Amino acid sequence: xxxxxxxxxxxxxxxxxxxxxxxxxxxxxxxxxxxxxxxxxxxxxxxxxxxxxxxxxxxxxxxxxxxxxxxxxxxxxxxxxxxxxxxxxxxxxxxxxxxxxxxxxxxxxxxxxxxxxxxxxxxxxxxxxxxxxxxxxxxxxxxxxxxxxxxxxxxxxxxxxxxxxxxxxxxxxxxxxxxxxxxxxxxxxxxxxxxxxxxxxxxxxxxxxxxxxxxxxxxxxxxxxxxxxxxxxxxxxxxxxxxxxxxxxxxxxxxxxxxxxxxxxxxxxxxxxxxxxxxxxxxxxxxxxxxxxxxxxxxxxxxxxxxxxxxxxxxxxxxxxxxxxxxxxxxxxxxxxxxxxxxxxxxxxxxxxxxxxxxxxxxxxxxxxxxxxxxxxxxxxxxxxxxxxxxxxxxxxxxxxxxxxxxxxxxxxxxxxxxxxxxxxxxxxxxxxxxxxxxxxxxxxxxxxxxxxxxxxxxxxxxxxxxxxxxxxxxxxxxxxxxxxxxxxxxxxxxxxxxxxxxxx
Numbered sequence: 199x200x201x202x203x204x205x206x207x208x209x210x211x212x213x214x215x216x217x218x219x220x221x222x223x224x225x226x227x228x229x230x231x232x233x234x235x236x237x238x239x240x241x242x243x244x245x246x247x248x249x250x251x252x253x254x255x256x257x258x259x260x261x262x263x264x265x266x267x268x269x270x271x272x273x274x275x276x277x278x279x280x281x282x283x284x285x286x287x288x289x290x291x292x293x294x295x296x297x298x299x300x301x302x303x304x305x306x307x308x309x310x311x312x313x314x315x316x317x318x319x320x321x322x323x324x325x326x327x328x329x330x331x332x333x334x335x336x337x338x339x340x341x342x343x344x345x346x347x348x349x350x351x352x353x354x355x356x357x358x359x360x361x362x363x364x365x366x367x368x369x370x371x372x373x374x375x376x377x378x379x380x381x382x383x384x385x386x387x388x389x390x391x392x393x394x395x396x397x398x399x400x401x402x403x404x405x406x407x408x409x410x411x412x413x414x415x416x417x418x419x420x421x422x423x424x425x426x427x428x429x430x431x432x433x434x435x436x437x438x439x440x441x442x443x444x445x446x447x448x449x450x451x452x453x454x455x456x457x458x459x460x461x462x463x464x465x466x467x468x469x470x471x472x473x474x475x476x477x478x479x480x481x482x483x484x485x486x487x488x489x490x491x492x493x494x495x496x497x498x499x500x501x502x503x504x505x506x507x508x509x510x511x512x513x514x515x516x517x518x519x520x521x522x523x524x525x526x527x528x529x530x531x532x533x534x535x536x537x538x539x540x541x542x543x544x545x546x547x548x549x550x551x552x553x554x555x556x557x558x559x560x561x562x563x564x565x566x567x568x569x570x571x572x573x574x575x576x577x578x579x580x581x582x583x584x585x586x587x588x589x590x591x592x593x594x595x596x597x598x599x600x601x602x603x604x605x606x607x608x609x610x611x612x613x614x615x616x617x618x619x620x621x622x623x624x625x626x627x628x629x630x631x632x633x634x635x636x637x638x639x640x641x642x643x644x645x646x647x648x649x650x651x652x653x654x655x656x657x658x659x660x661x662x663x664x665x666x667x668x669x670x671x672x673x674x675x676x677x678x679x680x681x682x683x684x685x686x687x688x689x690x691x692x693x694x695x696x697x698x699x700x701x702x703x
Contacts, residue, residue, distance in 0.1 A: 237702040239420045241695075242431045242443040244552050246399035246424035248582040253381050254326040256585075258366035259604070263444075263695040264404060264420060267369035267387045270297055270316065270348075271360050273693060277607030279360035283311060283370055283388060284348075292355040297363075299346045303411035305372035306385050306392045313342035319370045320350070322381055328622045330367035332605040335614035335641045357644035361606045366693065390415040390698035399424055399582065416685070416701040426580050428554030435677045441702055442686055443677035444695060447554035448505050451675050461505060462688045464674045465516030465603040468556070469509075470563060470667040471588075471596045475627035478542045478572075479594055482531035485664035488595070490533045491570035492563065497670050501558045507671040512657045513602055513609055514671025516690055523654040527661035529632065539571035545594035547574050550581035553599050559669065560597050591627045598625065599672060603691050609653055613637045617660050626665035633659045 241264075249255040253267060261267045270284035284297040303311040320340040323330055337353040352359060362368070375386035384393040390412065391404040404420040423440065425431045428447035435443040435458060451459045472479040472488060479485050494509040513520035547564055549556040557578045564574045577584075577593065588596050605611035614637050615621045619629035636659045640652035660666065676695070678686050685699035 236418065239417045239442065239696065239700060239702060240440040241420055241422050242425045242434050242440040243422055244424075244426065244428070244431065244445045246426065246580070246582055247396065247402075248585055250380075251383060251393065251396055253369050253371070253383055254323065254328075254330045254367055258330075258369065259692060261369070261383055261387070261389075261393070262366035262693050264393075264402075264422065265391045265415070265694070265696050265698060265700075266389045266393050266404065267366055267371075267383055268389050269363050269365065269368050269370060270299075271364040273361065273364045273607050273691065275690075277361065277603065277691070279364060282364070283316070284363075287360060290349075293353075294349060294351045295359055296343070297348045297350065299348060300411060301346065303388060304409050306387055306389075306407050306409065307372050307374055308409070309372045309374070311370065311388065312345050313348045314345075315372060316340065316348045316370050317342045318373065318376065319381075320348075320368060322376055323368050326381075330365070331615035331623045332362055332365040332367050332611055334618070334620065334622050335611060335637065336362070355642055355644065357649070358606050358608055358610065358641075361608060362611070364607070364693075365605055391420055391696070394419075410698070413698050415698040420696060426552045432677065435679075438679075441678060441683050442696070442700075445553060446675040446677040448502050448675065449554070451505065452503070454677060457681065458677050458679055459675055460678070460680070460686075460688060461673055461675050462690065463516050464601070464672050464690050464692070465514070466599050466601045466672040466674070466692075467509070467512055467514050468506075468559065468597065468599045468669045468672055469512075470669055471598060471625040472665055472667065473591050473594050473596075473627055474663065474665050475591055475629075477594045478545050481534070482664060483534040484539065484542065485667075486531045486533035487536075487539050487570055488567060488572070489664050489667045491566045491572075492667050492669065493566055494668070494670055496566075497559060497562055501555055501562060502670060502672075505673050505675065507673070509668035509670055511661060511668060512613075512666070513654075514668075516671065517602060517609065519650055520654065520657075523651055525654055525658045528658050529662040530664065536571040542572065544573040544575050546577055547595045547597070548577040548579075548584060548588065548593040549597035550584055551578060552581045556597055556599065563597065563669070588625050589623070591625075596625050597669070601692050604693075607691060608649070610637065610640045610649065613653065613656050613660070614641065617656075617665065628660070628663060628665040630659070630663055633663065 247257050249257045251257045268282050271279040272282040285300045287297040317340040339351045341349050372386040375382050390410045392407045394405045395403040402422040406415045406418050431443040432450035434440045472485045498506045549560045602609045602612045615623040617628050618634045636656035643649040687694035
């Protein structure tokens with residue numbers, strides 16, 4: 199395993215009290231006291247902005263879930279690319295594609311969508327630092343060929359490019375979004391709702407975009423609260439303080455009842471990331487000992503009350519083809535004996551509060567590791583306060599919930615961003631040539647079945663390193679009253695939640 203690699207830059211955190219008023223292209227702000235489709239939606243989100251609503255980090259997913267941003271394509275339920283801001287596309291050889299920009303679409307600030315705008319946005323994403331995870335395993339070059347045609351070439355053959363372009367980090371924004379540093383989506387995107395105001399990590403206001411190219415939003419606006427505490431989100435739903443609460447805690451699901459709780463399968467795996475670069479877990483034998491200490495069934499039964507699946511690998515039941523193609527991990531080290539483990543220094547085990555089960559998972563994992571002989575100290579905080587340190591490798595172990603299909607609806611981007619030497623979300627700090635080689639091979643394959651087999655070969659190499667110990671495969675629980683709230687999207691890939699069709703009544 200190489201000991202040197204390019205220096206990673208942590209993602210910037212949002213200021214706690216940033217107030218961002220924006221002039222919008224909307225003409226209707228609605229009211230909170232209406233009925234039916236005239237009523238504003240009230241939504242509780244689990245994660246406050248971590249990068250000041252930058253489209254280049256996890257905030258892009260929040261923007262997508264709130265129907266603010268769009269890319270050239272979107273994904274259907276099978277993970278296939280469908281038209282969005284591109285009306286059509288075609289492949290031209292191994293490394294080039296041509297996309298025809300949708301006619302008549304405009305940005306929320308009133309400027310026209312054209313090929314030049316698409317090129318500007320994709321070029322800015324490619325140059326962003328750190329690079330968006332979806333671009334971890336590829337390089338894009340976009341050029342305009344006339345007013346409505348964009349030609350995109352990739353460094354290597356990229357059969358997943360149409361799916362990749364549906365990623366929220368590759369959203370298309372107007373020229374005004376790029377004044378100064380970074381990219382500001384507020385008032386400069388194309389979705390059915392415009393981001394009108396962000397009150398730091400507390401709240402956000404969305405207004406209906408009446409110039410939207412598609413079906414007009416049925417709700418006049420969305421009032422968003424960022425509520426990291428899961429019990430508080432559930433209570434807000436119970437008291438009708440909000441209409442929709444994302445990620446209802448398992449502990450609250452049975453208390454809310456079936457009418458307010460909607461459970462569905464996910465592609466999310468909760469894992470224990472071990473720091474392979476420094477500290478106790480730089481030793482493969484210690485990582486193997488940690489893996490042997492983990493009891494997934496105890497977590498499913500004790501923490502998740504049966505609303506999760508025992509860990510089978512990096513890819514769980516939400517990736518239906520994975521189980522039949524899975525192969526045994528390769529190259530695993532022999533686990534250190536408990537007596538050797540007991541000689542090691544204290545390890546720092548970290549996780550975040552935004553997913554309410556994770557602190558309880560951390561407590562159980564701590565007990566399991568201590569039973570094996572490790573001395574463990576816990577650190578539990580809001581995710582926004584931890585991401586930079588996790589990416590910088592400042593924890594020995596980090597428990598996170600990761601959607602393995604979030605980036606391209608195919609796990610190859612997840613494998614590249616989280617486990618390769620140049621991966622932009624590599625919390626494990628893993629840098630191993632067999633893993634990089636296996637991931638590169640998977641990324642190069644156009645045939646779906648062949649790519650899936652290669653991805654499982656890469657999974658076997660990653661699991662063999664014990665850089666990440668799978669804990670459980672989550673099921674999602676979203677909260678809303680199905681007798682009064684319509685059109686909430688239950689998306690296993692977590693790209694959508696609020697849509698143009700979401701409304702009260």
